[in-house]
Amino acid sequence: MQHVAQIAWHRAAAPCTAPPRLPPPPRRLLAAPPASRRTKWPNRFYPRRQQPLPEFTGEAEEEGAWGQPEEKRDEMQLWMDRLASVQPTERSVAVAQLLRIEEEGAFAGLVGGSPGADTDEAVPSEAEAEEEPSPGQQRRRQEGDEPWGRGLDPRNKRAVTDLVASVTRWRRRLDYIIEACSGRRMADLDAPLRQILRVGALELIEKQAPSHSVNEHVELAKQVMHKGSAGVANFVLREIVRRQEAGTLPQPPAPTKGTSPEEAAEALAVGASHPTWLVAGWLQQYGPKATMELLRWNNRKPHYAVRLAPELDPAAVCQRLEGMRVMAQPSHYLPREFITVQNNMQALLSSGLISSGKGQVQVSVIVIGSHWKLLNDAAWREGSREALLSSGLISSGKGQVQDEAAGLVVALLDPQPGEDLLDACAAPGGKTLFSAARMQGQGSILALDIGRSRLAALRGMAARQQHGAMVSTHAADLRDFAPMLAQRRRQSAVGGEDAQQEVQEAQQGEREAAEAHGSADDQAGDSRSKPWPTQFDRVLLDAPCSGTGVLAKRADLRWRRTPEEVEQMAGLQGQLLAAAASVVKPGGLLVYSTCSLEAVENQQQVSAFLANHPDFSVEPPPAETGIPPKCVSPEGYLLMLPHVHGTDGAFAVRLRRRGDSDGGSGSVAGCHSHALQGQG
Ligand SMILES: C[S@@+](CC[C@H](N)C(=O)[O-])C[C@H]1O[C@@H](n2cnc3c(N)ncnc32)[C@H](O)[C@@H]1O
Structure with missing residues (x-):
């Protein structure tokens, strides 16, 4: 298994303060196991619990995420309370966070949001930046974070983040090994035991922790659960040690001539810890060699790119960073605006070039969205997050972590001064x-x-x-x-005022909402006081x-x-494309982009769109966009493949609207029907 991140495993168990006296385990957690679980383990191994846990359905929390919501939530709460009551260590906090991931079915709010809301670690994670917080996350934000990890110092917290992310990334492979070594299905084990085993297996296999580290996992299982669970942890982890030493760690069977495509996809997916459906799709779309390269890419340490303010010279910035032992160079793809950073991101962030001050970092992080996780990864790897937070490039607005692939989408759009x-x-x-x-x-x-909330952050960053x-x-x-x-445009063409009124009311409502969110930055949007255009140049x-x-970063x-x-x-995406097309000026440009590698979201969207919009055509990137030919597909699309281009994956296409039209685009049926549905 690839080494994803460095932590000092031996620090993981080091208590930060004197151990508290633990309350006895909740009674419900000491009950005998269901009959179905009594076949495999010797009796002493059973976590004693009477009721089998109901299955997690994966539904949203408010809809009853647990098969029997009340009971399951109570059960989980008990585990959480129990974890919160033990001496906080990197492992116990990681286990608590991993449990919460399983509980909510989401990463959001965990890696960034815990272990302590009183630290910079409380910056929202990427998932939160891109999606509205779940009810559970909203509740925790209102009520304050759980007390886990309050005693951990920043280095411990980075190690927690590393553990959580590494276990999350390698989960399927770890589960395969644990199941093979234990003869039990992960689903049949109690929730905290699953996480303890995953953390233990990761440390042994990926981080080459010595065999005596098993004791610490066993101890945690004993404290949080019961002696029986500790016995299971001991048995399984020692079996992993034994097999690792013998070179017989379980591997999915290598595909042979007779292997069916489904079996090959399954084996590849287990080995590289991806879901089978995704790997099967890539095998079809990209073929075996490219798929294997992509899987490897997704599991390796990502690198970062930073977009610089126009007044900064990338070469000069890189030279300055060299003195701080940061390996950076002007971007291969966007050399005048971007630099790529190979190591020591913290030093860069502490250089005064990127960031200073918690509040400002938060804003930056929200704006940089998916790159927050990246920063977080870098921070824990390099072990210098404090430096990151005492810097200034981002807070000063002079640098923004942004992948080159995202930058190339803007290069393809090629917006010009003076345009709408x-x-x-x-x-x-x-x-x-x-x-x-x-x-x-x-x-x-x-x-x-x-x-709405993410737009408020955008306004702040724009200011x-x-x-x-x-x-x-x-x-x-x-x-x-x-x-x-569109309605406003039609009505103003025949002198109608209703739609104009509607738009002005919407703009007024937006101004009021922005003011209600209460940032001085909100005053900066002078253009809001002018009517919006009804059609746009781009x-x-x-x-x-x-x-x-x-996926490498997420x-x-x-x-x-x-x-x-x-x-x-x-x-x-089809509906949004139709809606977007309807507000492009005749002769104007529509750029459609995704960070997906799936044809159904990319090439197939374009084909369907063109079939319904004969007044649009694909325009390959003109020379002035500076898009390198190796980033352009034969059809004229911008196509960034991580394993080929060394960036995030991205797809984008320029769709030029015919200039001779009087404003009527092709079908906007998708958006009209939605609007009507919405009114109904
Ligand atoms: C890929 S993210 C955009 C990232 C952004 N362009 C950037 O570079 O930072 C997609 C965005 O679409 C928004 N979105 C989803 N459905 C939408 C809809 N029906 N109308 C408008 N925005 C929508 C989401 O809230 C999300 O912020």
Whole structure:
């Protein structure tokens, strides 16, 4: 298994303060196991519990995430209380966080949000930046975070983050090994025991922890659960040690000539710890060699890129960073605006170039969205997160962590000074702000998104980067917003005032909402006081997507997505494309982009769109965009493949609208029907 992150495993068990006296385990947790569990282990190994746990359904918390919500939640709460009552160590806190991940089915709020809300670690994670917080996360934010880890110092907390992310990334492979070594299904083990075994197996296999580290996991199982659970932990982890030493650690069977495609996908997926459906799809789409390269990419240490403010010279910045032992170089793809950072991200962040002050970092992190996790990864690896937080490049607005692939999407859009731009799915705002920088303060950008709170963060960041005057924001569903603009356009063409009134009311409502959110930055959006254009020179639709191009940086995402969800996303993307097309000026440009690697979200979307919109055609990237030919597919699409280009995965296409039209685009049926449904 690949070594994903460095932690000093031997620090993991070191208590930070004197151990508290533990209360006895909750009675319910001491009950005998169900009959179905009594076949495999010697009696002394049984966690004593009478009732089998109901199955986790994966549904949203408020809909009854647990098969028997009350009982299951009570059970989980008891485990959580028990974990909170033991001496906090990196392992106990990691186990608590992993449990919460299983409870909520989401990574969000964990890696970034715990172990202590009183630290910089409480910065929202990427998932939170891109999605509205779940009811559970909202509740915790209101009530304050759990007390886990309060005694841990920042280094311990980074180690926790590392453990949680590494276990999350390698979960399937770890489970395979644990199940093979124990003869038990993971689902049949109690929830905390599952996590303890995963953490223990990860340390032994990936971090080459010595065999006596097993004692510490066993002790944790004893403290949190029961002697029987400690026995299971001891048995399984020692079996892993034994097999590792003998070189017989369980491996999925290597594909042979007779192996069916499904079996090959399964074996590959287990070995590389990915879901089988995803690997099967990639095998079909990209073939075995590329799929294996992609899987390897997803499991290795990611690297980072930073977009610099226009006044900074990338070569000079890199030279300055060299003195701080940061290996950085001007981006291969966007050499005038981006640098790539190979190591020591903390030093960079402490250089004064990126960030200083917790509040400002939070804003940056929200804006950089998916790259928060990256920073977090870097922080724990390099072991110098404090330095990261005492820096200044980001807070000063002079640098923003942004992947080159995201930068290339803006290069493809190529926004020009003086134009009207609609960023139709703008939050958290990385592409909005790069576009604003390219437009040099001239023109207007309307940043639209369905997530209001994330737009507030975008406004703050725009102000800090001196783009407040040209960037205005509006929270709405694009599928409602576009028809409203179209109606206004039609009515103003025949002198009607109703729709004009509606738009002005919407703008007024947005101003009031922004003021109610109460930031001085909100005053910066002067352009909000002017009417929005009804059509735009350029429209960027950076659509919500499965995110399969960013799995290296998102440890959790591979487990959160399902094939059904990808299909649903594709449906939404089609509707959003139709809506976005309806607000492109004749002769104007629509750029559709995703960070997905799935054809159904990319190439197939474009084909379906073109079939319904004969007034649009694909425009390969013109020379002035500076897009390197090796990033362009034969069809003229921007296609960034992580294992080929060394960036995040991204897809983007320029769709030029015919200039001879009088404003009537192709079908906007998708957005109209949605708007009507919404009104009904
Ligand atoms: C991939 S993210 C955009 C990232 C952003 N362009 C950036 O570079 O920072 C997709 C965004 O689409 C938004 N979104 C999803 N459905 C939407 C809808 N129906 N209308 C408007 N925005 C939507 C989500 O809230 C999310 O912020």
